[in-house]
Amino acid sequence: QVQLVESGGGLVQAGGSLRLSCAASGRTFNSYTMGWFRQAPGKEREFVAAISWSGGNIYYADSVKGRFTISRDNAKNTVYLQMNSLKPEDTAVYSCAARASAVYIEYGVPERYAYWGQGTQVTVSS
Numbered sequence: 001q002v003q004l005v006e007s008g009g010g011l012v013q014a015g016g017s018l019r020l021s022c023a024a025s026g027r028t029f030n031s032y033t034m035g036w037f038r039q040a041p042g043k044e045r046e047f048v049a050a051i052s053w054s055g056g057n058i059y060y061a062d063s064v065k066g067r068f069t070i071s072r073d074n075a076k077n078t079v080y081l082q083m084n085s086l087k088p089e090d091t092a093v094y095s096c097a098a099r100a101s102a103v104y105i106e107y108g109v110p111e112r113y114a115y116w117g118q119g120t121q122v123t124v125s126s
Contacts, residue, residue: 002026002098002115009094009120012086016124020081022096022117030074033103036081037110038092038122047108048094049081057103064090086124095119 008020022034035050049070050059058070069082079096097113106112 004117006117006120009122011123017084022079024077029077032098034079035097038094040092050107052103088126093119
């Protein structure tokens with residue numbers, strides 16, 4: 001079992017930055033693929049970024065490529081999402097997710113992730 005707790009959300013002006021953290025419990029964190037997803041009101045959950053257990057393979061949604069950076073610290077059981085140049089359309093609840101399968105297998109499909117955090121709200125004002 002893996003439990004995930006996100007933090008770092010908040011209100012920021014367009015062009016600003018935020019760093020989200022996702023702290024995981026469990027001794028097998030360093031073997032899990034980790035992902036970030038977001039969901040805006042009235043919209044479906046959307047893939048943001050994913051990272052392999054080693055950090056050596058990373059994938060981003062086109063909408064955030066070049067602005068967001070996913071990383072992980074296995075010693076701290078934590079995955080991060082650095083978000084720069086934020087836009088109003090980035091406003092959403094951001095959730096981290098974990099799974100045991102390799103990152104390259106349907107990394108953008110929420111149903112492929114077994115564990116989810118409760119989410120943290122990110123609001124970008126124009």
